[in-house]
Amino acid sequence: MTKTKESWGSRIGLILAMAGNAVGLGNFLRFPVQAVQNGGGAFIIPYLVCFLLMGIPLLFIEWSSGRYGGRFGNHSTPYILDTMTKGRILKYIGVFGIFTNIAVAAYYAYIESWTMSYVLHSVKGTFVGMDQSDVANFFLSYTDVLHSTTGIPYEAVIFYIICLSINVYVLSKGLGGVEKVAKIGMPLLILFGVVLAVRGLTLGTSGASETFPDANAWDGLNFLWTPQYESIMDLKVWMAAAGQIFFTLSVGMGTVHCYAAYVKSKDDIALNSVSAGFMNEFIEVVIGSSIVIPIAAGYLGMEWVMENAGFGMAFQTMPYLFQQWGPLFAAIAGVMWFGLLFFSGITSSLAMGTPCVSFMQDEFGWNRKKGAWAFGLVTLIMGLPTVFFFREGVFDEYDYWAGTVSLVVFAMMETILFSWVFGLKKGWREINMGADIKIPGIYKYIIKFVTPVILIVVFLGTVFAPKGNDWSGNIRSLFSGNGWPLDNLSIINKITNSGLRQQIANATDPVEIQRLQENLSAVNMARGFLLVLLIFILVLIYVSYKKRVREGRVTTT
Amino acid sequence: MNTTALITMILAQGVVTAAAAYFFYRVLVTPPKQEPDSYTENDDTTPRQE
Numbered sequence: 001m002t003k004t005k006e007s008w009g010s011r012i013g014l015i016l017a018m019a020g021n022a023v024g025l026g027n028f029l030r031f032p033v034q035a036v037q038n039g040g041g042a043f044i045i046p047y048l049v050c051f052l053l054m055g056i057p058l059l060f061i062e063w064s065s066g067r068y069g070g071r072f073g074n075h076s077t078p079y080i081l082d083t084m085t086k087g088r089i090l091k092y093i094g095v096f097g098i099f100t101n102i103a104v105a106a107y108y109a110y111i112e113s114w115t116m117s118y119v120l121h122s123v124k125g126t127f128v129g130m131d132q133s134d135v136a137n138f139f140l141s142y143t144d145v146l147h148s149t150t151g152i153p154y155e156a157v158i159f160y161i162i163c164l165s166i167n168v169y170v171l172s173k174g175l176g177g178v179e180k181v182a183k184i185g186m187p188l189l190i191l192f193g194v195v196l197a198v199r200g201l202t203l204g205t206s207g208a209s210e211t212f213p214d215a216n217a218w219d220g221l222n223f224l225w226t227p228q229y230e231s232i233m234d235l236k237v238w239m240a241a242a243g244q245i246f247f248t249l250s251v252g253m254g255t256v257h258c259y260a261a262y263v264k265s266k267d268d269i270a271l272n273s274v275s276a277g278f279m280n281e282f283i284e285v286v287i288g289s290s291i292v293i294p295i296a297a298g299y300l301g302m303e304w305v306m307e308n309a310g311f312g313m314a315f316q317t318m319p320y321l322f323q324q325w326g327p328l329f330a331a332i333a334g335v336m337w338f339g340l341l342f343f344s345g346i347t348s349s350l351a352m353g354t355p356c357v358s359f360m361q362d363e364f365g366w367n368r369k370k371g372a373w374a375f376g377l378v379t380l381i382m383g384l385p386t387v388f389f390f391r392e393g394v395f396d397e398y399d400y401w402a403g404t405v406s407l408v409v410f411a412m413m414e415t416i417l418f419s420w421v422f423g424l425k426k427g428w429r430e431i432n433m434g435a436d437i438k439i440p441g442i443y444k445y446i447i448k449f450v451t452p453v454i455l456i457v458v459f460l461g462t463v464f465a466p467k468g469n470d471w472s473g474n475i476r477s478l479f480s481g482n483g484w485p486l487d488n489l490s491i492i493n494k495i496t497n498s499g500l501r502q503q504i505a506n507a508t509d510p511v512e513i514q515r516l517q518e519n520l521s522a523v524n525m526a527r528g529f530l531l532v533l534l535i536f537i538l539v540l541i542y543v544s545y546k547k548r549v550r551e552g553r554v555t556t557t
Numbered sequence: 558m559n560t561t562a563l564i565t566m567i568l569a570q571g572v573v574t575a576a577a578a579y580f581f582y583r584v585l586v587t588p589p590k591q592e593p594d595s596y597t598e599n600d601d602t603t604p605r606q607e
Contacts, residue, residue: 041565
């Protein structure tokens, strides 16, 4: 059995840590962009339906699986799944609960390091006097490792290592450290978010300028919230809503299992999971939707937002917009914006580190400190290619395979295992054990039938993503005998590097061809790194199993 | 801001805020389980659930 004797300090601390795990940069950047691209106000209907039919059930499944595994002294997904099922092979499915965390933390810590650096630059007044293109170019030069914006050589690498070190330090303090960061970070994040959201909601037409005379924050809010009801009938919108719910809750990663594994059987998980889930929704729907889009529309106009809305706005646009508030308020707003992104990032990356540390603790008797440093070292080795070859596409490749595909695959498999192999009779009893709320009985059927079907559809949607994300068009094309044109982001086309190969084939400039070929090599290198990591963790699981056999610790259900 | 957008925004954000506040309130007012429970900071807390 485990030597772990750690526990949470308080129930509020656990819920804040779980909400912190879920709240990430996507709450502020991905959600509003998805809403703008998928029917504005009507997007919220499929979004909330998916939250109730897929999000909440997945939270129930992961919290209860984690607590069940914790009862047997297991705090990471390989052996949590092992205790839930009879098949010895099934623990290897749990590899995703460690692999995904290391691979995602590797590039996620890089984004975190940008936020740290941008807080510093906001305070220093680096962006004062810069126009919009200067701010955008500043980001490009920051991510060019050889270029320094502060005079510190290899600045991006240094900030990355500092950021990773902070994560390792907190992880080495155990659950207490994680909980303390959540208790400080989450209230500050909400405070910063509310202040910026109030500014976004009250900006109106005051940001219009000679260059952008039609700029109006209300246009942003109108676009975001005016329902386009016809879009509800579009499968693309439903797929986008399901995808957003899936990624915003940080399910399919093994982090929720790990945190819940430290909860005792008699304590509630039902109310805790719903509370943490809705806290994430509050930050996303209420705060996340009221910052980037209205502020950008308020200064640059809705036309600009439509053309440029995306993740890059956080670093390439927001600092410029804050400058319109004068040097002092620009610095304060910069600290708040990048501060809230930092807190949303670190609470998530700490959650990614915890299962890895717990695995080494449970299986090899390591202490927290040793486990945390090992996690930091492996993450650093995996992460440095994303820093050095950011522009060559290594970062995006990690995000695709670890941050998208692995999550979907693991969530689909764990849901099927929970509902059909572990069995919903036992599963339902586990969810309701010690519950402080009464869960509606309909969830029994939703978990058994609806959630697995939605996840299978999301998985198939990732494998066979239609060209241009045009689901309705592809279905018509299929039934009219013209086949199913695949998007370059579908797993099938991605494996064959179809998009890059097309670009190489279409390019005529030798310099451009050379650049694309270098990108192709970098992408293949990234896949090699991910594959080696996956095999390494599989070997660790095998070695730990053999160790358990020798020590007579093999779990029997 | 047009009326439809305003109503949609208030409804959506209102529902989510109310649900988040309600469940968090339930967490705050629910007494802890009998010791030993999962949390170390509430060892002296009373009352507790039966």
